[in-house]
Amino acid sequence: MGSVLGTALERLQALRGMADLLPPQTMVWQQVEARARQHFQRAGVGEIRTPLLEATALFARGIGEATDVVGKEMYSFQDRGLRSCTMRPEGTASVVRAAIQHGLLSQGPQRLWYMGPMFRYERPQAGRQRQFHQIGLELLGVADERSDVDAIAMAWDLLADLGVRGLQLQINTLGTPEDRRCYREQLVGWLEQRAHELDPDSRHRLTTNPLRILDSKSKATQQLLLGVPQLLGTLGKGSRERFDRVCQLLRALDIPFVLQPRLVRGLDYYTHTAFEITCDQLGAQATVCGGGRYDGLAAMLGGPPTAGMGWAMGVERLVLLLGQQGNPSPPQVVVLNRGDTAQVGAIVLTRQLRQANLHVELDLSGAAFARQFKRADRTGGRLAVIIGEQEAQAGVVKLKWLHQTPQQQGSGLAMGEEWTVPVTEVAGTVGRLLNG
RNA sequence: GCGGGCGUCGCCAAGUGGUUAAGGCAGCGGCUUGUGGCGCCGCUAUUCGGGGGUUCGAAUCCCCUCGCUCGCCCCA
Numbered sequence: 274m275g276s277v278l279g280t281a282l283e284r285l286q287a288l289r290g291m292a293d294l295l296p297p298q299t300m301v302w303q304q305v306e307a308r309a310r311q312h313f314q315r316a317g318v319g320e321i322r323t324p325l326l327e328a329t330a331l332f333a334r335g336i337g338e339a340t341d342v343v344g345k346e347m348y349s350f351q352d353r354g355l356r357s358c359t360m361r362p363e364g365t366a367s368v369v370r371a372a373i374q375h376g377l378l379s380q381g382p383q384r385l386w387y388m389g390p391m392f393r394y395e396r397p398q399a400g401r402q403r404q405f406h407q408i409g410l411e412l413l414g415v416a417d418e419r420s421d422v423d424a425i426a427m428a429w430d431l432l433a434d435l436g437v438r439g440l441q442l443q444i445n446t447l448g449t450p451e452d453r454r455c456y457r458e459q460l461v462g463w464l465e466q467r468a469h470e471l472d473p474d475s476r477h478r479l480t481t482n483p484l485r486i487l488d489s490k491s492k493a494t495q496q497l498l499l500g501v502p503q504l505l506g507t508l509g510k511g512s513r514e515r516f517d518r519v520c521q522l523l524r525a526l527d528i529p530f531v532l533q534p535r536l537v538r539g540l541d542y543y544t545h546t547a548f549e550i551t552c553d554q555l556g557a558q559a560t561v562c563g564g565g566r567y568d569g570l571a572a573m574l575g576g577p578p579t580a581g582m583g584w585a586m587g588v589e590r591l592v593l594l595l596g597q598q599g600n601p602s603p604p605q606v607v608v609l610n611r612g613d614t615a616q617v618g619a620i621v622l623t624r625q626l627r628q629a630n631l632h633v634e635l636d637l638s639g640a641a642f643a644r645q646f647k648r649a650d651r652t653g654g655r656l657a658v659i660i661g662e663q664e665a666q667a668g669v670v671k672l673k674w675l676h677q678t679p680q681q682q683g684s685g686l687a688m689g690e691e692w693t694v695p696v697t698e699v700a701g702t703v704g705r706l707l708n709g
Numbered sequence: 710g711c712g713g714g715c716g717u718c719g720c721c722a723a724g725u726g727g728u729u730a731a732g733g734c735a736g737c738g739g740c741u742u743g744u745g746g747c748g749c750c751g752c753u754a755u756u757c758g759g760g761g762g763u764u765c766g767a768a769u770c771c772c773c774u775c776g777c778u779c780g781c782c783c784c785a
Contacts, residue, residue: 289776341783345710363785391785396710398779407785474782485783549785556779563785587785611743640737646745661743676746691744 290395290403292589300599301592305435306388309408312431316423318384318410323367325390329357335366335574337540339481346393348403360392364409365567365583366574372413373576382414388588399593400558406588410564413571416580418515421546421566422522424582428550428562429528432586437552437594440561443533444519444548448504448512450541450569456507457483463502470497484537503534512545519546542569546582552594561594562586603653604634605707607675609645612662619660622670622699626658629700631707650676656706658699659691669693672702 287293294302313320329349336343348360361367364387377383388408397403410427412420425442432440447453461483468476472491479486489495508516523530536547547565555561564584571579606626610619616639623635634652636645642661649657659671672692694702 286776346783393784395783396781397777398781401784405785409785557781558784560785585785590785609744641739641741642744643741644738644745648745650746657745659744663743671744673744689745 288403290397292402292404297599297601298592300601301595301597302588304599305588305591305595306408308435309386309388309431312427312434313386313410316384316427318386318427321368321371321385321387322389323361323364323371323387325361325392326358327361327367327370329359331366331370331574332359332362335369335570336363340540342393346395348392348394362393363391364389364407364585365411365570365581368409368411368583369413369571369574369576369579369581372579373571373574378414378571378577378579382412384410384412386410398558399556400587400590402589407585408588409583409585411581411583413581414579415582416568418518418546419522420580420582421519422526424564424584425523425546425548426526426528428564428584428586432550432561432591435591435595437561437591439552439554441551441553442523442528442530442548443536443551444523444530444546445533445536446505446508446512446516446519446545447538447543447547447565448508449544452504452508452512453484453541456502456504459502459507460484460486467497470494487535487537504537505534515545538565542567542573544568548584552590554594555590558587558590560587561590602632603655604632605654606631606633606656606658606703607649607652607654608633608635608658608660609642609649610636610660611639611642611645612665614665615660615662618665618670618696619658622658622660622696625700626703629704631703656703658703664693668696670696670699672699672706 310320329347332343332347338344342362347362350358352358368385368387372378372383372385386409388406390404390406392404394403395401410424412424425444429440429442448456461479464471464475464479464483464486468479470493471479471486472489472494475486475489475491475494486494487498487501489498505513505516520530530548533549536549538547543565545566545568548563549560550562551559552561553559562584565582567581567583568579570581571577608619608623608626610616619635623633626633634649634654636648638645638648642659646657654675657673657675659673664670670693672694673690692702
């Protein structure tokens with residue numbers, strides 16, 4: 274160690290918290306992504322792609338300096354122009370920034386979704402990586418509580434459609450900034466009288482972020498909090514009614530939920546609805562999807578005051594819940610070949626068959642035919658195309674069914690039997706055989 | 710940043726102080742100099758994450774270090 278280059282003996286590997294996704298797994302990801310696209314498309318949500326790298330100031334202002342995410346978890350560095358840059362730790366700030374920058378907010382309501390990697394410098398654990406992926410939705414420019422429920426329903430339905438079981442929707446309201454200022458005063462007053470009973474973490478938050486104390490994991494603190502004044506109790510009439518309507522709409526949609534008064538967001542631009550979708554099968558990181566309303570964010574980033582509602586899902590956590598391995602589809606055709614001339618013919622033919630839209634694997638081993646057949650069988654492929662030197666010289670190939678399943682009835686080619694076919698007719702013959 | 714667990718071949722894994730470090734899968738070669746799912750034979754870790762120490766002797770004990778993993782904090 275010591276040198277930035279490291280020593281020659283050091284084993285090169287991915288950085289801590291940066292995971293490689295390998296082939297069987299990536300299929301599950303593709304399924305998740307495809308399903309998400311489908312859900313967004315049918316809901317009239319357009320995809321937005323923003324840079325992974327942003328000015329540090331965006332997150333400092335958009336997420337808040339007081340948060341852990343900004344305070345100690347960002348991947349920040351200076352670029353060659355001495356600008357402070359940050360790998361995005363979340364998506365919302367970038368989306369709102371882009372919407373402001375391109376004048377989208379003066380063009381009526383925007384329905385946007387995104388998908389991609391986010392970066393937070395944390396100790397990795399189950400369901401948590403330093404580079405992780407989110408699928409997110411942002412609805413901008415609609416303040417109506419129906420948009421809250423529209424957004425939540427999209428998350429709920431996507432998860433259900435993916436086959437995730439054991440989900441719980443937890444919901445709370447933060448009211449308006451005025452509601453919260455008022456509550457905050459009340460809360461701090463109540464807690465200060467009991468400061469000596471608080472755990473050290475919570476006592477610290479009393480000045481930095483008192484609302485978060487409600488979410489403390491300390492048993493003693495939770496015990497103490499049993500009698501704490503509730504935000505719901507201090508909400509103004511408008512906020513109260515708004516929240517009631519959100520709940521009514523959820524009931525109308527048959528989406529079950531539980532009120533979670535401890536679910537809080539500490540920053541001023543968060544308003545009204547906050548929610549999380551959790552799953553008991555995830556270990557310590559139970560939240561698959563989290564989101565809420567952020568009517569104050571656009572203005573905070575220098576744009577026109579604009580209502581906002583959104584959520585993000587953790588794709589790693591989602592895939593964890595799906596628990597599938599992904600089954601690669603077997604090839605339709607495997608091309609076995611041996612000998613100099615045959616190898617050339619085989620690669621030419623393979624390309625032709627692929628251009629005819631067939632799934633074709635070419636054996637590149639040069640091994641004995643016996644071994645090539647064994648390997649071909651193991652791929653689960655259906656039809657073998659065999660080219661040896663004799664066939665290559667004669668301008669033909671041989672066709673033979675692989676493995677036992679006799680779907681070849683009526684094809685005129687029985688199991689174990691070989692057909693000799695001129696090279697020029699292979700594509701047509703193979704197509705006919707495979708389609709019955 | 711702080712705690713717990715773990716680290717033997719590409720993967721799974723036996724071995725817990727004593728001559729050459731089991732086995733399985735995968736890979737490669739052969740039985741079959743051009744025809745299959747099975748079988749059989751052979752090959753594939755001078756070395757147990759790395760470094761130091763104890764000992765006549767260490768993968769096995771001790772220390773340090775790196776990495777993985779789970780949890781705290783926080784979040785998706």
